[in-house]
Amino acid sequence: MSSSSAAPAAKPPIRDALVAAAFRLFLERGYEQTTVDDIVALAGVGRRSFFRYFPSKEDVVFPDHERCLADMTAFLAAGGAEHEPVRRVCDAARLVLRMYAENPAFSVQRYRLTRQVPGLRAYELSVVWRYERALAEYLRARFAGRPDGTLRADVIAAAVVAAHNNALRSWLRSEGKGDPGAAVDHALGYVQKTYGRPAQAAPAPARAASAAAGAPAGQADDVVVLVSRRDAPLWRVVQELETALGRG
């Protein structure tokens, strides 16, 4: 899954050494008690090397978010009109999960650290905000010209991020046990069910009938939801109901 495990030489070894040294010291002494000088001493490089890779001590805690944000932006930009927009942003969110899942032990350590250090929590919030804006900007473009386009874009982007993070945090709290992919798929499925167009929408006859009387708005395995105008003739509604229940 990780390109680094397949081809370790592809990542600059100094960068990896700095991240490893930083986390070792953060866990041993605490984040606040560790200086950039401590990190470079343990990694065996100079201060300038540190700042070549990371603008600040905070950035070494989140070494892969910039790459992931760039990947997400590129992924969204590569999408065409044939991609259902809500599905596309859900798939974009899965890139973030993949980054966390590439290295469970590191992700769990970092999660603990961000819970303890308010400055890192604030940093993380700003990163999450940038992911959310990337998703929202994509949806705003896709919904341009539609009523409430920016409202829907912002709400759906927030829902996607919240669902993703709900599943991601459960996994992190469980010490990285179990399959985070399945949990995130389930959470994003909830958002897609709410806002997305189904891959194969309701069959044409049911849609056609919806204008006349009642129409099955959705079907789970053993539940039928019927939406009807109050003034629809009862026989039409029952007809729809029979069709929906598969007894027509």
Added chain:
Amino acid sequence: MSSSSAAPAAKPPIRDALVAAAFRLFLERGYEQTTVDDIVALAGVGRRSFFRYFPSKEDVVFPDHERCLADMTAFLAAGGAEHEPVRRVCDAARLVLRMYAENPAFSVQRYRLTRQVPGLRAYELSVVWRYERALAEYLRARFAGRPDGTLRADVIAAAVVAAHNNALRSWLRSEGKGDPGAAVDHALGYVQKTYGRPAQAAPAPARAASAAAGAPAGQADDVVVLVSRRDAPLWRVVQELETALGRG
């Protein structure tokens, strides 16, 4: 609307003077170029007075969020089982709008400032996060024991905050012109329509019958929504339907 305009003496005048002095200097010189010493000199008080009211220079930019967060928490805690949960969190979000709308000129100035100063943007994100967590914690308690209770709570809280902020920011970008209340009502209405139970939920007899066969899950003015188990006897479903349509 504002308690301060109705009874100015209720707020400590020193606190107000510090906020006024700070904003005058922020706008004249810029936020970074203004020190706490500059602020206290202009307000005619000592440094200790400043820190009695505000832990840091950042906090003077957002003087009312702590009160608003406390109001929101109290409002949510005062809610009972009779309050539809999604409506309740939408009403809680309106408390934030009210705070902004109390003083449009100040809110617009602050909005411009937070756009320019990354540190203030980060501060604002952490405040927004605390509002979102307050709403999510309330919903988690209300949805406790339901399938996907925490997922739904987190997603709905995020959707409420995103909708509220979409409308609030449009109003702030328009220099505080127009009625922010109507815009926020519209935006929150979108979320309530998506996730909430309609204001007048299913009548008691229908709820009682829901275990047996089908039950009207909600009624708008001229639409009936019927949720039914697929294997329910058709006659029971039609009976429910007749009741829901008021023709039983």
